[in-house]
Amino acid sequence: MYRSHNCGELRAADANKEVKLAGWVQKSRDKGFMIWVDLRDRYGITQLIFDEARTDATIMQQAKSLGREFVIQVTGTVIERESKNANIPTGDIEVLVTELSILNEAQVPPFTIEDETDGGEDIRMKYRYLDIRRNPVKNNLLFRHNVTQEVRNYLSSLDFCEVETPYLIKSTPEGARDFVVPSRMNPGQFYALPQSPQTFKQLLMVAGMDRYFQIVKCFRDEDLRADRQPEFTQIDCEMSFIEQEDILQVFEGLTRHLLKKIHDIDIDAFPRMTFDEAMRRFGNDKPDIRFGMEFGELNRVAQHKDFGIFNTAELVVGIAVPGAASYTRKQIDELIDWVKRPQIGASGMVYCKCESDGSFKSSVDKFFDQEDLKKWASATGAQTGDLILVLSGPAFKTRTQLSALRMELANRLGLRKPNEFSPLWVIDFPLLEWDEETGRYHAMHHPFTSPKKEDIHLLDTDPGKVRANAYDLVLNGNEIGGGSIRIHDKETQALMFKHLGFTEEQAQEQFGFLMNAFQYGAPPHGGLAFGLDRLTAILGGQETIRDFIAFPKNNAGRDVMIDAPAAIDSAQLEELNIDLRASK
């Protein structure tokens, strides 16, 4: 037995016990006649003491040789400390060492194993196995484990059955790019790694499994944006004999359960907001509602004056930034530059200060008098001391720009509090979205998403207005889950394909497999998938998913720790019946 206790559990009540501990040397302080060593393992830190007066000389000598991150095992007696350390749970005691064994020496690590390390992102990723020794990373992984355990226990208690679906499946031309796997046994043929178990979960509903879930890796070969991973984890769920309301109830319940278990936070029924409302009020289909700065539409009060830019705009819209009337010209100019950056793309921004004396001071005073500006304040909910920022232009684009500005300001003002949680459902998403490139409508979710019955008649006349039985669960400005009620009857499916511009042959070719299965008695069904990486990060009060993944890849899709991907040898290529193309 290597240890009688771990490094996080000894207390004053254990005084005088003989114990055996093992772990890593966090640090040591050598006063010559006395040496203290902080011994660390996953569970905590325990202070060891070596004392010339009480410790064997050989051990004393050995203790002096200990370097950072050495792995050691000690036997000793628990003694109550004279000067206690209230910062750590074991701070009341220390262990007077009587036996010391160096289990493994360690080279000096390339960065310090401390909560705040001196290692940059790159070096930490290369030595991720050392990075994980640091509390913040280690705790994130433990936290993720707790989240998944709670998810599994909750869903299992509701009769959901976790079913493993295959990883070696078939490539489909629709959607994002697949990772593929050449088959040695079937020359010239390839498996694909699943982008999601969508088809299989729908088949499991046809199969009568009724309530399915799976915490499962998914793969997308996309050009990686910051904080995207080629492999990511979903909590994938599907239910039969349900309507949208049933799904919302179950997964609202799951989210409430997580918030309660993990943060002891009670949240009542989640607000629900239609897609249209979310866009109107927040310019965003995943609004962060932890703070205000809601959009005020100003068309009525700001158009038909002499300010041509507003007059020709489809939408004039503003937000009131709390307490920002005091911003200097320089600060405001910086904000104007910020929205004019290509990533945001506004052509300019109008502002109006709500001064403490009740007056207004705007960048367009030439065109708007105090009465006009008062109406702006009223439309944006601005109070004395606030700064109104106004954008104008095409409606969708302008909303998106103002939403980006709203989030930026919220970050700067510290309004996005990591330990405050404001979930909501965004519902009634459009069924279709217009694709400029192909000049036709595409399914916004996927072609099996069901339209709202009452909107089906609009498919012929105004397809963009048809709403879907599709919903997103939004938490603190992030989409953490989304799904839909699926089409399960032939007639609606045929109608959908027609409106998506598929011929019957094309539909059969691309989706024939699932459609055929549906002919054997598909139940009404629908589901939802959570992004586990993001869900965990947000529940953990953070936004970077990489910090919640044990061995993440970088933005080039590389694992810098193991140096993958890498070349493989020619014999392997030959067996797989493939050749590399000559580089161009």
Add this chain to the structure above:
Amino acid sequence: MYRSHNCGELRAADANKEVKLAGWVQKSRDKGFMIWVDLRDRYGITQLIFDEARTDATIMQQAKSLGREFVIQVTGTVIERESKNANIPTGDIEVLVTELSILNEAQVPPFTIEDETDGGEDIRMKYRYLDIRRNPVKNNLLFRHNVTQEVRNYLSSLDFCEVETPYLIKSTPEGARDFVVPSRMNPGQFYALPQSPQTFKQLLMVAGMDRYFQIVKCFRDEDLRADRQPEFTQIDCEMSFIEQEDILQVFEGLTRHLLKKIHDIDIDAFPRMTFDEAMRRFGNDKPDIRFGMEFGELNRVAQHKDFGIFNTAELVVGIAVPGAASYTRKQIDELIDWVKRPQIGASGMVYCKCESDGSFKSSVDKFFDQEDLKKWASATGAQTGDLILVLSGPAFKTRTQLSALRMELANRLGLRKPNEFSPLWVIDFPLLEWDEETGRYHAMHHPFTSPKKEDIHLLDTDPGKVRANAYDLVLNGNEIGGGSIRIHDKETQALMFKHLGFTEEQAQEQFGFLMNAFQYGAPPHGGLAFGLDRLTAILGGQETIRDFIAFPKNNAGRDVMIDAPAAIDSAQLEELNIDLRASK
């Protein structure tokens, strides 16, 4: 809401309730004036009744149109049945239907959705989504879910943390063949799918995670034998600061927990048997100890007579088949033919009947008298009425042959009872095994497996005799788990590589990555992995893993349901910088 109850929950106490049910038509009986329909969902079957005297004529007509596997929704009143059906939990009631809605029609399924179906393996796999509607398959999937939940809860309660390791990793030349994934973003380079998370779990120990587990898919591109899958699931575990005994305790605990929770079976401490003992007593390193027929070595009592075949054999060994003295000459000849098949490869078999009058009758009576044969009976533990079967030849080969015969006879005699569970540990595996092909020793487990300290001195003189800290958990004649204590110090590792015939350069090239990580303070660690597919099958009283996988592949590695693998289009190949080789 599609239903107020599921099809498995109504009881006599629900009589007179108005209920809403939904499900599939299992079957219907039409007596003209009365129609009964068995409505099925995942949870059970409820009988619906349509009665001319009480049911609306339109609904009556609709009910007549219902085909097998139609998906319907009904509203009705629960009534107590006159003739109850004790075979199903809902057998006391039926539902008198007042409203009927056909949610989806169904084509006639290609095989009957019954416990005993008329569909063969191939057709059931092609329509797996219908096969899963059958109770035996559905129950296997639910059973698997329960097993994984119990595993996760048990390990979590012991502070094990489930960590997801990456699926897109790096190909390694050692071991089985990797599946590889061409990287589009890194032309000419490939990821590999993990054969197991071995490296990552050891890195997690270096990272201080202390107790790790993961239920995880693994991939091996091997020529598939019956009941092997290219993707399979492991319960992968690793612990730090432990010795072999700690691992055995924890995972014996897990197995005991599963047997208790799933079958309410209490099992005391698992027997432990060394590899040598298992081979000697059962000719097999995964002995089925639910029954006897232990090996009796006969060298001492059967050699040095005039029977040359025995005299020149390294080993003469027999088993006593209970009650088989009554076998006819034909039956015995069939057994002799059985062991002479190329799959077994014995050149012949000697038998001896233990007759009811206490005499012995053998096929070698010419060479052995009654006194000799009595010694055979004593060595094999044969009783009156038993049949002793004896093989001879090179020790390892002969044991393997006799073990196959023992298992075959146990199957025939019904001694392998599916609901009896006899786990045991097989320990002290050899560290090295001789490879005829390369003419050198290979690591039996893997090169990081630690040798027993007391055997290290044999590495130079008798390497085949060195035992490893390696162990298998065996259940009912199947290896369900296996693992080892790893080497964590440089000196032993260097010694191992030397004896495995690696130069320092080769060792660095193939294992450098992990060895480098070890330099930063590796704790003593070890672990084990269970094969979840097999574990579940055996706990479920079966041996075919395919029956416990939702969507298995066939022996050619194909998913016949989705028809994968398949060709991909040339644009995809181009993006991936690969070409297909012209077929040879």
